[in-house]
Amino acid sequence: MSGRRRGPSTTRQELLDAAREVFADRGDSATTREIAGKAGVDPAMIAHYFGSKGGLFDVVTSLSVDPADVVAPVLEASPDDAARELLTTLIGVWDSHSSMLAALLRTATRNKTLAAQMRTFILDRGIRPVVIRFSPDPSEVETRAALMATQVAGLVLARYVLRWEPIASAEPAWVVEHIAPAVQRYLIGPLE
Amino acid sequence: MSGRRRGPSTTRQELLDAAREVFADRGDSATTREIAGKAGVDPAMIAHYFGSKGGLFDVVTSLSVDPADVVAPVLEASPDDAARELLTTLIGVWDSHSSMLAALLRTATRNKTLAAQMRTFILDRGIRPVVIRFSPDPSEVETRAALMATQVAGLVLARYVLRWEPIASAEPAWVVEHIAPAVQRYLIGPLE
DNA sequence: GACGGAATTCATCACGTGGTGAATTATGAG
DNA sequence: CTCATAATTCACCACGTGATGAATTCCGTC
Numbered sequence: 001m002s003g004r005r006r007g008p009s010t011t012r013q014e015l016l017d018a019a020r021e022v023f024a025d026r027g028d029s030a031t032t033r034e035i036a037g038k039a040g041v042d043p044a045m046i047a048h049y050f051g052s053k054g055g056l057f058d059v060v061t062s063l064s065v066d067p068a069d070v071v072a073p074v075l076e077a078s079p080d081d082a083a084r085e086l087l088t089t090l091i092g093v094w095d096s097h098s099s100m101l102a103a104l105l106r107t108a109t110r111n112k113t114l115a116a117q118m119r120t121f122i123l124d125r126g127i128r129p130v131v132i133r134f135s136p137d138p139s140e141v142e143t144r145a146a147l148m149a150t151q152v153a154g155l156v157l158a159r160y161v162l163r164w165e166p167i168a169s170a171e172p173a174w175v176v177e178h179i180a181p182a183v184q185r186y187l188i189g190p191l192e
Numbered sequence: 193m194s195g196r197r198r199g200p201s202t203t204r205q206e207l208l209d210a211a212r213e214v215f216a217d218r219g220d221s222a223t224t225r226e227i228a229g230k231a232g233v234d235p236a237m238i239a240h241y242f243g244s245k246g247g248l249f250d251v252v253t254s255l256s257v258d259p260a261d262v263v264a265p266v267l268e269a270s271p272d273d274a275a276r277e278l279l280t281t282l283i284g285v286w287d288s289h290s291s292m293l294a295a296l297l298r299t300a301t302r303n304k305t306l307a308a309q310m311r312t313f314i315l316d317r318g319i320r321p322v323v324i325r326f327s328p329d330p331s332e333v334e335t336r337a338a339l340m341a342t343q344v345a346g347l348v349l350a351r352y353v354l355r356w357e358p359i360a361s362a363e364p365a366w367v368v369e370h371i372a373p374a375v376q377r378y379l380i381g382p383l384e
Numbered sequence: 385g386a387c388g389g390a391a392t393t394c395a396t397c398a399c400g401t402g403g404t405g406a407a408t409t410a411t412g413a414g
Numbered sequence: 415c416t417c418a419t420a421a422t423t424c425a426c427c428a429c430g431t432g433a434t435g436a437a438t439t440c441c442g443t444c
Contacts, residue, residue: 001392001393001438001439002392002393002394002437002438002439003391003392003393003437003438003439003440004390004391004392004393004438004439004440004441005391005392005439005440006439006440006441007440007441008441009390009391009392009441011391011392025302026302027301027302029221029302031430031431031432032431032432032433033430033431033432041392041393042392042393042394043432043433044392044393044394044433044434044435045391045392045393046432046433047432047433047434048391048392052432052433053431053432053433105301106301106302108354109219109297109298109301109353109354110217110218110219110221110298115354118354119354119356123356142358143358143370146350146356146357146358146359147359147370147371149346149350149356149359150343150346150347150349150350150359150371151342151343151346151374152346153346153349153350153354154341154342154343154344154345154346154347154349155342155346157342157345157346157349158338158341158342158345161301162300162301162307162310162311162345164311164315164338164341165338166334166335166338167338167339167341167342174384177384178335178339178383178384179339179342181377181381182343182374182377182378185373185374185377186374189373191370192366192369192370193408193409193422193423194407194408194409194422194423194424195407195408195409195410195421195422195423196408196409196410196411196420196421196422196423197409197410197421197422198409198410198411199410200411201411201420201421201422203421203422223400223401223402224401224402224403225400225401225402233422233423234422234423234424235402235403236403236404236422236423236424237421237422237423238402238403239402239403239404240420240421240422244402244403245401245402245403
C-alpha cells in the first residue's frame with residue numbers, strides 16, 4: 001500500500017543505519033535497492049531524504065571527525081610515548097566509526113578523488129603533524145610520514161576492511177602495544 | 193565493417209594488455225566496453241576469447257606465481273637478514289606484476305572470496321612459512337604473522353593501489369631498507 | 385474537523401551492463 | 415581453387431541500475 005505510515009517516521013534514521021552497513025560491505029557500489037530493502041523501505045526514499053545515492057554516501061561517510069583535532073593532544077605526549085598515543089587516539093576514533101572507514105577505503109581504491117581525500121585524511125592531517133612535532137628535521141619529514149602511513153594504512157586495511165584475524169577482533173590496547181614500536185621507530189628511530 | 197581483419201590476429205594479446213591496465217585501475221568493476229575500446233576491438237571479442245568478463249579477469253589475475261615457491265629461498269637466509277630477504281623477494285615479484293596486484297586488491301576489498309584468496313596468498317603462503325622458520329614458538333606464530341601481514345599489506349596498498357609518494361616510485365632497495373627493520377622486529381623481536 | 389504539507393509507495397523511464405547469434409570477411413589446409 | 419574454420423563486427427536482448435512523478439495515506443495545525 002502506498003501512503004504515509006502510521007506513527008512517527010524513523011525512515012531517515014533507518015536508511016542511515018542500513019546504508020552504513022551496506023556501504024561498509026561493498027563501498028559505493030552498493031545498491032539503493034539493497035539499502036532500502038535492509039531499511040524496510042522503498043528505494044525512492046533515498047532520493048527523497050538525501051537527493052541521490054551519492055548524497056546518502058556523503059552523509060554516511062562524512063560523520064567524520066577532523067583528524068587534526070583528534071590528533072592534537074598527541075602533540076603534548078612525551079617523545080617516548082608518541083607512537084603509542086597516536087595509535088591509541090586513531091584506533092579509538094576509528095573503532096567507533098569503523099563502518100564509515102571501511103566504506104571510505106573500499107571506495108577510495110577505485111576513486112581518485114576519494115583516494116586523495118583519504119590520503120589527506122590519514123597522512124596530511126593525521127600523521128604529518130605528529131612527525132613535524134617529534135622529528136622536525138625537514139629533510140626527513142616526508143619519508144618518516146610516508147613510512148608511518150604505510151604501517152597505519154595496513155592496520156586499517158587488515159582491521160576494518162579485510163577483517164583479518166586476530167587483528168580485527170583484538171582489543172585496542174593489544175593492537176597499540178604490538179604496533180606502536182614499529183610506528184615509533186619510523187617516527188624517531190634511525191632511518192634505514 | 194564486420195568480418196575478419198587482414199593479417200595475423202593480435203586481438204587476444206591486446207585484450208590482455210588493455211584488461212591489465214583497466215582492471216588495475218578499477219578492479220573488476222571495469223567495463224567490457226572500456227577494455228575492448230582500449231584494445232581497439234568489439235566487446236564481443238571478450239566473450240569469444242575468454243568466455244566472459246570474469247574469465248578475462250581470472251586470466252589477467254592468475255598470471256601469478258605461488259608465493260610459497262618464491263619465498264622458499266628466503267628460508268635459507270641468516271636470521272638477521274630474513275626480513276630484508278623476504279621484502280626484497282616480495283617486492284621483486286610484485287613490482288613486475290603490479291597491475292595484477294592492484295586489480296586483485298581493488299577487487300578483494302569488495303569480494304569475500306577474493307579477499308580470502310588474497311589472505312592465503314600473502315599471509316598463509318608468503319609470510320607464515322618464514323615466521324615458522326625463524327620464530328618457531330607455536331604460541332607466537334599467528335601473532336607475528338598477522339603483525340607482519342599488517343605492514344606488508346600497507347606497503348602493497350600504498351605502493352601499488354593508492355600509489356602514495358614517495359613509496360610508489362621509490363627504488364625497491366630503498367623500500368626494503370626502510371621497511372625491513374619493522375618487519376624484522378615483528379619476526380624475531382620482542383612481542384609487545 | 386478540515387486541510388495543507390509531509391511521508392510513502394508504485395509504476396515507469398532512460399541508461400549502461402554483460403552476453404548471444406547471425407552475418408561477414410579473411411586465413412590456411414588440401 | 416575450394417572450402418571449412420577462425421576472426422570480427424553488428425544488432426539486439428534481458429537485466430539491474432538510479433531516478434522521477436503521480437497517487438495515496440497520514441500527521442499536525444488552526
